[in-house]
Amino acid sequence: MSPRNPASPAPPARRRDSAATKEALKHAALEAFTRSGYDGVGLRQIATAAGVDPRLVGRYFGSKAELFAETLELTTESQPMVPPITQDAAAELLTRPRAEDYLNGYLMTIRSTSNPEATAILREFIERNGAEPLAARLTGPHRDARAALLIAINMGILLMRDILGTTALTNEQAKELVPYLEAAFKAVAGSRDEDAEPDTGLGG
């Protein structure tokens, strides 16, 4: 029989099992990397925020870069950094209520590019999670490049509207932009083959 009172609070961090400790570290890392970027935060700080002995971080993640990479994966659990670019994408991008939750991966990105190792991780992550699935849905030539360009347009809007709060993208005028952005997406996603039947270039 356990001597522990069943009504007592959760056991302290040092008694947590390995999976829970790792999860706590990743969530503390998400908060820290999102706010301060890769170079702006130390492993000790993350461990302390997670209630974990800093000497254990290496055991769980090997390196700061590995923790960063695993934390980036975490951002896609609730919300992909690069949302699927569907026919509703323009309206979604230009009219959704501005909020922090869908920006985590993006904030980690723009705040971590001072570090070459983090930049390489981000590039690979965005290619794998954003550009590759999107390219697979395009038809016609240069699909990888066109997918990357679609994602670039998406990212620019996140910066100008959601992060900087540019007046003309956040006031009543913004919804009037939807057909313009739809046309821009179509110009990149649609086939340029003049014999092809006109469509958005996006299946599903």
Place this chain on the structure above:
Amino acid sequence: MSPRNPASPAPPARRRDSAATKEALKHAALEAFTRSGYDGVGLRQIATAAGVDPRLVGRYFGSKAELFAETLELTTESQPMVPPITQDAAAELLTRPRAEDYLNGYLMTIRSTSNPEATAILREFIERNGAEPLAARLTGPHRDARAALLIAINMGILLMRDILGTTALTNEQAKELVPYLEAAFKAVAGSRDEDAEPDTGLGG
């Protein structure tokens, strides 16, 4: 007659005139803000890098925010953060050699958005230097919003190509994207009035 030997090195910073001191502070600030963002650097650090007594920064700039704002203006002296979006803009954006010099203002932007005061300065700067001059060259409705969207597209490409180095935007395929990006710019910059004569929507 001055006792100073005319062949002696430049006088130390504390003897420099006020304009030279201010210029030295702004150049040190540019280097620091570009690398570490607004919250990642202190006034003392900037003053030390410029060889200026930290106690004098307040006399010249009043506040860190004011120094940031004046430094941002400096980035447009050699290269506008938001290049004019002309008919050659797509080719320029997708094929110019990647370099640091034209990215200073952009790096200051993406690395400083953790600070609300810096974010407000950046928003106003981009609206005044990028969106407003561009809107003045557009015709048709919603010019402010369309100009902001054109700049957003521009900024997304800077992030994905120039900063992150996305493979498909930096290899040989990238130049094949030029007509797609031209079409996307035209979709936003051109008039949607079907009776209007077709053009790029961009004068001169």
